[in-house]
Amino acid sequence: MAAAISVLANEGVRVEPTAIKKIIDSEGNVIEDNTYPTRATTASDMTEILQSVISSGTGTNAQIGRPAAGKTGTTDDHRDAWFVGYTPEMACAVWTGNDDFSRMNYAFGGNIPATVWGTFMKAALEGKAIANFHKPGNDLVAVLVCDESGMKANTACPKTHREMFRKGAEPRGLCPIHAAKVDKPRETERPAVEQPPQPEVHEEDLQAPGHV
Numbered sequence: 001m002a003a004a005i006s007v008l009a010n011e012g013v014r015v016e017p018t019a020i021k022k023i024i025d026s027e028g029n030v031i032e033d034n035t036y037p038t039r040a041t042t043a044s045d046m047t048e049i050l051q052s053v054i055s056s057g058t059g060t061n062a063q064i065g066r067p068a069a070g071k072t073g074t075t076d077d078h079r080d081a082w083f084v085g086y087t088p089e090m091a092c093a094v095w096t097g098n099d100d101f102s103r104m105n106y107a108f109g110g111n112i113p114a115t116v117w118g119t120f121m122k123a124a125l126e127g128k129a130i131a132n133f134h135k136p137g138n139d140l141v142a143v144l145v146c147d148e149s150g151m152k153a154n155t156a157c158p159k160t161h162r163e164m165f166r167k168g169a170e171p172r173g174l175c176p177i178h179a180a181k182v183d184k185p186r187e188t189e190r191p192a193v194e195q196p197p198q199p200e201v202h203e204e205d206l207q208a209p210g211h212v
């Protein structure tokens with residue numbers, strides 16, 4: 001599980017789990033080296049979606065005060081509960097369950113595993129500088145969607161949620177079920193990632209030539 005989700009943290013490159021990063025002998029020769037190269041892919045899109053699981057979704061118990069992405073999981077009858085997540089530095093999977101496969105009393109991915117994951121990651125990353133996920137592109141948009149119709153929410157939709165779409169694949173039309181009196185979107189689309197700040201325009205630059 002940790003190996004699988006680390007593919008996203010590592011921008012698309014799978015890394016075999018290992019307990020040994022590097023072995024160097026007394027003369028400085030490298031005997032074994034399990035460090036790995038990286039490359040950029042659109043795995044960052046998935047990272048962005050999974051960051052929203054922790055910031056505002058089912059995994060808020062896994063908030064650790066630094067960029068992190070992850071997913072909760074719970075099997076039927078609460079026999080298994082998972083939280084699998086990562087930061088730019090580290091991937092970690094937490095499973096809870098009973099060894100006789102009996103159901104747990106009150107456990108699902110978002111409570112016990114997410115809390116354990118957060119506690120562990122906070123300790124593991126303590127003192128390390130906060131790193132941001134690398135974003136090679138900005139091709140996702142966040143759209144407020146009607147729960148019922150799956151179309152863009154309008155002011156009359158009773159239940160809505162924010163959903164990420166690849167640009168061009170987002171719903172175009174407004175919800176036809178809950179037609180608003182004023183037919184306008186409840187919230188306009190916005191890029192999922194803030195654009196870099198534009199250069200400042202100074203007032204003097206706007207004055208007509210010869211005005212000085």
Ligand SMILES: [Zn+2]
Pocket residue numbers: 146147148149153154156157158175176177178
């Ligand atoms: Zn609606």
